Amino acid sequence: MKNLTFRTRLLAAAALSCALGTSAADAAERTPPATVAVKTSGHAAALASFDGVVEAVRQTVVSAQVAGAIVALNVKAGDPVKAGQVLLRIDARAASDGATASAAQVEAARASMNVAAKDFERQTQLFQKQYISQSALDRAQAQLQATQAQVRALQAQSGVASTQSGFFVVTAPYAGIVSEVPVALGDMAMPGRPLFTLYDPAALRVTASLPQSALAGLGANPEVRYEIPGMAAVSGLSQPTSVQLLPTVDAATHTAQLRLGLPAGMKGLAPGMFARLWLPGAAATGAVPKLFIPASAVLHRAEMTGVYMLDSQGHALLRQVRLGQPQGSEVEILSGVQAGEQVAVDPQAAAKAR
Numbered sequence: 001m002k003n004l005t006f007r008t009r010l011l012a013a014a015a016l017s018c019a020l021g022t023s024a025a026d027a028a029e030r031t032p033p034a035t036v037a038v039k040t041s042g043h044a045a046a047l048a049s050f051d052g053v054v055e056a057v058r059q060t061v062v063s064a065q066v067a068g069a070i071v072a073l074n075v076k077a078g079d080p081v082k083a084g085q086v087l088l089r090i091d092a093r094a095a096s097d098g099a100t101a102s103a104a105q106v107e108a109a110r111a112s113m114n115v116a117a118k119d120f121e122r123q124t125q126l127f128q129k130q131y132i133s134q135s136a137l138d139r140a141q142a143q144l145q146a147t148q149a150q151v152r153a154l155q156a157q158s159g160v161a162s163t164q165s166g167f168f169v170v171t172a173p174y175a176g177i178v179s180e181v182p183v184a185l186g187d188m189a190m191p192g193r194p195l196f197t198l199y200d201p202a203a204l205r206v207t208a209s210l211p212q213s214a215l216a217g218l219g220a221n222p223e224v225r226y227e228i229p230g231m232a233a234v235s236g237l238s239q240p241t242s243v244q245l246l247p248t249v250d251a252a253t254h255t256a257q258l259r260l261g262l263p264a265g266m267k268g269l270a271p272g273m274f275a276r277l278w279l280p281g282a283a284a285t286g287a288v289p290k291l292f293i294p295a296s297a298v299l300h301r302a303e304m305t306g307v308y309m310l311d312s313q314g315h316a317l318l319r320q321v322r323l324g325q326p327q328g329s330e331v332e333i334l335s336g337v338q339a340g341e342q343v344a345v346d347p348q349a350a351a352k353a354r
Contacts, residue, residue: 033350035310035342038291038333052208054228054262054273056199058174064189065167066090073185075196081172087196090189092168099165102158109154113147120144176200179271199271204262206240206275209255214279218245218258225278226260229325231268237278291339292330298323299347308350310342316350 072089075081123140126132180197189195206226210218218224225237242261249256258277262269298321299306305323308316324332337343344350 033308033310033316033344033346036294036297036345038293038337038339038341038343040291040339048214048279050208050210050214050258050277050279052206052226052258052260052275052277054269054271054275055205055207055259056201056271057203057205058176059179059197059199059271060173060176061194062087062170062173062196062198063192063194064090064170065191066164067188067190068092068168070183070185070187070189073181073183075178075181077178077181079178081176081178081198083172083175085172086169087172087178088170088183088189090168090170092165096165099158099161102154102161106151106154106158109147109151113144113151116140116144116147170195172198174198174200201269202264204266204269204271206260206262206277208258208260208275208277209250209253210245210258210279212249212254212256215245215249215256218279224258224260226275227278228269228273228275231273290324291333291337292327293333293337293343294345295326295329295331297343297345297347298331299351307337308344308347309337310344316344318351 068090070088071091073087074085074089075087081087120140120143123132123137127134127137176198177200178196179199181195182197183189183193183195206228224240224243226240227237240260241263242259244259244261246257246259260277293307297307299308299318304320306318306320309319311317319336321336322334324334326332
């Protein structure tokens with residue numbers, strides 16, 4: 001009987017110890033995880049961003065001036081070219097034959113002019129000896145003047161034919177890069193049809209459309225900054241070489257164009273790339289501040305990126321977010337959280353404490 005009582009007490013003590021341990025473990029799991037508040041960047045909060053695009057200051061669409069089949073295509077998209085380099089040739093056989101015919105007509109007219117000049121000289125000598133009348137001399141002089149005028153007219157026509165022959169050879173107007181070639185060998189070139197698109201990579205700019213509400217805060221010398229996401233040569237916010245606000249406002253969109261000059265020699269830049277402008281001060285009215293959290297607080301699960309947020313009862317809830325650019329040990333949050341909300345620093349610990 002005593003042994004049974006002792007065994008009963010031992011089992012009761014073990015059960016109590018197990019219950020206390022389980023309660024302590026549950027209490028430990030229910031302990032809220034360490035959190036940090038979503039903060040805003042003080043520098044970014046004073047700036048307003050506007051989407052822009054990289055443009056070439058000098059970009060040309062080279063077109064044909066004459067009609068003809070393309071018989072030689074010397075460049076392709078992406079090729080660098082020099083000023084005066086031959087890009088394309090159009091079949092110029094008919095034009096060449098026309099220029100040769102015009103030159104021959106000029107030679108024939110010159111021969112007739114030489115004959116008329118000698119005849120006028122003889123008629124002048126005869127008139128001095130009073131062998132012919134004044135009217136005969138006048139006819140000889142008129143014949144000479146007519147042949148001289150004919151030579152000048154044919155020379156002008158020959159010059160036109162020679163100039164038009166040059167239109168069948170398309171050259172680069174300046175040194176640059178061929179960005180587009182919408183024709184192929186054998187195509188028919190027509191006057192006004194684009195053959196190449198050429199731009200100068202040494203002169204690029206960023207252009208953005210600013211709303212009317214942002215124009216008043218620019219001032220005479222605005223401190224505008226720009227960034228080109230994804231470009232290693234342009235990291236962070238950079239200062240432009242020049243700032244130009246066009247003096248006209250679009251009547252349909254009520255926006256004005258702001259152009260920022262880019263330094264020459266920036267590798268990897270091309271017209272059409274996305275850029276972002278940042279305007280300070282009064283121009284930043286209505287700007288949305290950037291939100292940052294520690295990079296260690298971000299949880300990656302397959303294709304989902306999220307963070308654990310704490311609600312008012314201290315429960316950790318997983319919320320999907322969209323990330324921006326990293327800034328040191330922190331990362332920008334584009335959507336999914338608000339400033340001041342509490343984010344779990346350790347997502348793994350927060351997942352166990354749910």
